[in-house]
Amino acid sequence: MKVSVVSRSGREVVKGGIELKDSAKVADLQEAIHAKTKKYYPARQRLTLPAQPGKSGKPVVLSQKASLSEYCEKGSGSLTVVFKDLGPQVYYSTLFFWEYVGPLIIYPIFYYLPVYKYFGYEGERVIHPVQTYAMYYFCFHYFKRIMETFFVHRFSHATSPVSNVFRNCAYYWTFGAYIAYYCNHPLYTPVSDLQMKIGFGIGVVCQIANFYCHILLRNLRSPTGSGGYQIPRGFLFNIVTCANYTTEIYQWLGFNIATQTVAGYVFLAVAAAIMTNWALGKHSRLRKLFDGKDGQPKYPRRWVILPPFL
């Protein structure tokens, strides 16, 4: 079959189109486009069907594993796809590694090295036990995230635009330094022993719960599957859609109860806002997909992210 590849403005991206076997898959088309254009490797390509005049709504994105014939108009042996360049891409695992490795290194710098003398604080620094536990807790958290990135998570998209590396690293590294500065400060004032224990206790329990949530999410996807949505079930997912975000937020709350810094609470608020945004999107996607029609199960009534508020 003949496939013509056009840009959103109508210009031909591959002159003369591409000839493929009738049994070809979308992935074969992507390889062919890459071969013809050299710089657009498959991860950079976003292929959609042309918008139907009169029909509104989001364009249909071609799924990599599908056969091209599924997208052809009945009877015709040809297909037109709209091409968009997503820009240079990195693997999600690469992106996450660089985001998380920053805080993992930056926090101990403030703990171990004499950085505060550059802020004007000379002399010996007394280190309170809570500051030592906080350092282990914080670093373990980011170490856990890196391990989960490589060994637990199954990503729906393999890649992310390169520009996200700078944006995300700025976020994590800046907040990491901001929190580390105050938690390890020579004039740091610790909370009571009881409050520290309660805080770290909550944090540890929630980190374990969070890990279990990630395992459950992983098992929703097969290793060869290309994303796709399932209704999450089991453990906290029975009552809240994004239980993984819930446990992550409460885990930071535990850290803040133990360490009591405004910087830590600011980070908690911003992180919770970002995750809430994601959770609302995920929840509404799942409810739309699992609408109880055409054999689809109906998505059960659940909290979105933070019972009893949302």
Next chain:
Amino acid sequence: MAAVKRAYLAVYNWAVFFGWAQVLYFAVDALLRSGHEGVYAAVERPLQLAQTAAVLEILHGLVGLVRSPVSATLPQIGSRLFVTWGILWSFPETRTHILVSSLVISWSITEIIRYSFFGTKELFGSAPSSLLWLRYSSFLVMYPTGISSEVGLIYIALQFIKASEKYCIRMPNKWNYSFDYFYASILVLLVYVPGSPHMYTYMLGQRKKALANSKTA
């Protein structure tokens, strides 16, 4: 309901217009009579009133009363309030500087044009093309002069900020927090670096749209 909205916006825009007209009048009057050192004293009250009233515009954007995106109004109003209250009001040593004159004149000319433009639109349904042109062209000069004055005054204030310890929170305290107004002001200055081109190009885009529309209207 639409009529109430129009009436409210008409009153708002003309009231603030009047405030800025006062600012410009007092500023030029003081400049001619006593020189640039006396400009701040002459404009202080109407300036603070008119500038602070602009906070309402963020609200207007949030509730959808006006179309302007919060991403454009917030940085502009933020920087104006910072200079008005955080620099000029808080550090009197800056008030006699000549940049105060260029600042106040840039701001008041821009705002007089802007508020009369919106006020006329709300009252009569449309604004004369001369006013439209002014509203979408004066920024070409006023943004550079205004922004330079803002940046200049913040820079001049830095030495007084550092010496005074005003608005600073020091450690130790039970919330393990500190705030240094000197470094915060430097951060604000740094934000002007990407912020100014962002605002200028936003207005250039708005100008293109507005002047093209008026040709076809």
